[in-house]
Amino acid sequence: MWKIGIPGVCRGPLQYTDTSSSQQKEQRTHRMRTPEPKIQQPPPPSQRFLKMIKIKNPTTMKQQKQIVQAKNTHMNEHPPEEDVMEMLLVLPDEIVLEIFSWLPATAIQKFKSASDFFRTMPFEERYFVLKQSHNALLRKDPxxxxxxxxxxxxxxxxxxxxxxxxxxxxxxxxxxxxxxxxxxxxxxxxxxxxxxxxxxxxxxxxxxxxxxxxxxxxxxxxxxxxxxxxxxxxxxxxxxxxxxxxxxxxxxxxxxxxxxxxxxxxxxxxxxxxxxxxxxxxxxxxxxxxxxxxxxxxxxxxxxxxxxxxxxxxxxxxxxxxxxxxxxxxxxxxxxxxxxxxxxxxxxxxxxxxxxxxxxxxxxxxxxxxxxxxxxxxxxxxxxxxxxxxxxxxxxxxxxxxxxxxxxxxxxxxxxxxxxxxxxxxxxxxxxxxxxxxxxxxxxxxxxxxxxxxxxxxxxxxxxxxxxxxxxxxxxxxxxxx
Incomplete structure (x- = not known):
């Protein structure tokens, strides 16, 4: 996660004698009051997660926005597994199921064993099984x-x-x-x-x-x-x-x-x-x-x-x-x-x-x-x-x-x-x-x-x-x- 540095504010009396001129003091005071510019460019998203979260034909524009937001939030170039987990936890259940329907069965089992949240997901329900096995026909045999x-x-x-x-x-x-x-x-x-x-x-x-x-x-x-x-x-x-x-x-x-x-x-x-x-x-x-x-x-x-x-x-x-x-x-x-x-x-x-x-x-x-x-x-x-x-x-x-x-x-x-x-x-x-x-x-x-x-x-x-x-x-x- 990118953290934006915010300049600190000095509290309490200074412990040294300031011998600067009045003009130098004014310039220093102006710099302290002016916040640093915020970083506009988001960090490059993880290619690994982008590949995992890729969904074909999202059903609604809302889903499309949620997916794009998920791709660009809390991501570093090489995110740890905890960051990926945290991102999936904030998504709606229907989006999570859509993402997981494109994953191999082994990857789904790993997520289930790693979190109580994924153990409660309906991965055994017939509709999800049919969708996951259908999507597998569009993937290469690994x-x-x-x-x-x-x-x-x-x-x-x-x-x-x-x-x-x-x-x-x-x-x-x-x-x-x-x-x-x-x-x-x-x-x-x-x-x-x-x-x-x-x-x-x-x-x-x-x-x-x-x-x-x-x-x-x-x-x-x-x-x-x-x-x-x-x-x-x-x-x-x-x-x-x-x-x-x-x-x-x-x-x-x-x-x-x-x-x-x-x-x-x-x-x-x-x-x-x-x-x-x-x-x-x-x-x-x-x-x-x-x-x-x-x-x-x-x-x-x-x-x-x-x-x-x-x-x-x-x-x-x-x-x-x-x-x-x-x-x-x-x-x-x-x-x-x-x-x-x-x-x-x-x-x-x-x-x-x-x-x-x-x-x-x-x-x-x-x-x-x-x-x-x-x-x-x-x-x-x-x-x-x-x-x-x-x-x-x-x-x-x-x-x-x-x-x-x-x-x-x-x-x-x-x-x-x-x-x-x-x-x-x-x-x-x-x-x-x-x-x-x-x-x-x-x-x-x-x-x-x-x-x-x-x-x-x-x-x-x-x-x-x-x-x-x-x-x-x-x-x-x-x-x-x-």
Whole structure:
């Protein structure tokens, strides 16, 4: 807080003899009576608080004035946490709730634990939870889970990592990480809007699916499909997408016949609590599909095939491709990858993945294709969906990215997060590489990991207060024999 100095006034008799002239005395008396000029410029507000208090579309002019006043009151360049708390305490409740609806769940929990005032705020009320989880869809995912790609069926090892800029505001409770560690062969299949789709394999080889919110430490179990009961070792290919109110959970059942090219599509109904079969199957051609890197846009699921050279050259599916499945009519369509991406795709070092491209808030986002071949990253963006036209936006050798590691630098897994950032793991570390104008070709070391030579795969995560659904209960966090 800026304090304006006010000149003091001498009281009582002077203790020395003044030998000044009468003119000097008059000038000194005039200076004592004239107050110092006040400082007109307010101190520069804290950028950290300005970012936190930023509200989109305030409902009234009164709210706008209150927000502007809050930004410029009691602020230094680096205010202590107490000053931020004090400022929030003087705001109306509706403004505080609006501010907090833009914060991650972890930051909200920290404020609740720091003050009795915030403990009384209705952060658990349905209207606030819906607003906070809706606003989270407009933010970037600040975190991700890292898991080994080998033996996924029985993997029980999960690591949690943040982007460096989000380490203090977002996260996962330690209890949830202990749950993943203790629950039988528990692994994460997908994540969306703060909810996690998990899978566990019990000692009797029984498969269990569940949806959980790590921030609220709640979950509910999903009925196991008969197909998984009969064939517990079969692949679990899922697509999980949710907004602030509903979620969609699809399971693509592996064809019973080896030569079949059609996946049976099952949809989980929240209202009825059961799986339903969709009439039209998902035709995928004769290649194996990589459901780990699907893209859902405009009510269409997109999945890329593998690259392995096991088909005859005369086969129309000889080269890798993308298959699309439309939810509304159940139609399947093939999208060809760029011609440049098809060249050399049968090399054993070649790996491909598709991801969302563009800003999180963009309504006209596209899709990108990432290829890693012989330690060279190449990225294309789909510019015309109907004609299937692609544009190359990046081609760079891994060692030219500015990474300081011993040669050879081997990439063990990669993903494009938030539509503008390539995140990849080497044998020891995880890095990010900027793809947008703001951080183009800026490399940053995120953290180390403990999977060494294992191939890894990423699951994006954003902490929200979103409800799991009807029938959700508290997560079984206590260590016990499951």
């Amino acid at each position: 975190c991700f889970f890292l898991q080994p790609n080998s033996c996924k069926k029985y993997s029980a090892i999960n690591e949690f990592h943040h982007f460096l800029s989000e380490k203090t505001s977002s996260g996962v409770p330690h209890n949830f990480l202990k749950f993943l560690e203790n629950y039988p062969a528990c692994r994460i299949l997908a994540s969306s809007n703060g909810l996690i789709l998990g899978c566990s394999t019990k000692k009797n080889n029984q498969t269990e699916l569940f949806i959980s919110n790590p921030s609220t430490q709640s979950w509910f179990l999903i009925p196991t499909l008969n197909h998984l009961k009969e064939y517990p070792d079969s692949e679990i290919n899922v697509a999980f997408e949710c907004n602030s109110k509903d979620f969609m959970l699809f399971l693509f059942e592996v064809p019973a016949e080896w030569a079949s090219s059609c996946y049976i599509v099952k949809l989980y109904s929240q209202e009825e609590g059961m799986w339903k079969s969709i009439e039209k199957t998902f035709f995928t051609g004769t290649r194996r599909m990589m459901f780990d890197t699907y893209v859902f846009q405009n009510n269409v699921f997109h999945v890329i095939s593998d690259c392995f050279p096991y088909l005859h050259k005369k086969s129309p599916y000889f080269r890798p491709y993308i298959m699309a499945y439309t939810i509304e009519d159940g139609e399947s369509r093939m999208l060809r990858v760029p011609k440049e991406a098809r060249r050399g795709s049968h090399d054993l070092s070649c790996k491909m993945g598709i991801y969302k491209w563009g800003k999180v808030t963009s309504l006209d986002g596209s899709m990108c294709l990432v290829r890693l071949r012989k330690c060279v990253f190449t990225i294309w963006v789909l510019t015309d969906y109907k004609s299937c036209k692609w544009k190359r936006v990046l081609k760079i050798r891994v060692r030219a990215m500015g990474i300081i590691e011993e040669e050879p630098i081997i990439v063990k897994g990669f993903i494009v997060m938030n539509g503008d950032c390539l995140v990849f793991a080497t044998k020891k570390k995880v890095y990010s590489y900027g793809l947008s104008r703001e951080n183009y070709r800026v490399v940053e070391e995120i953290s180390e990991h403990g999977f060494d030579d294992d191939e890894v795969y990423f699951t994006c995560y954003s902490d929200t207060l979103r409800l799991c659904g009807e029938g959700a209960t508290t997560l079984p966090l206590l260590q016990q024999s499951y």
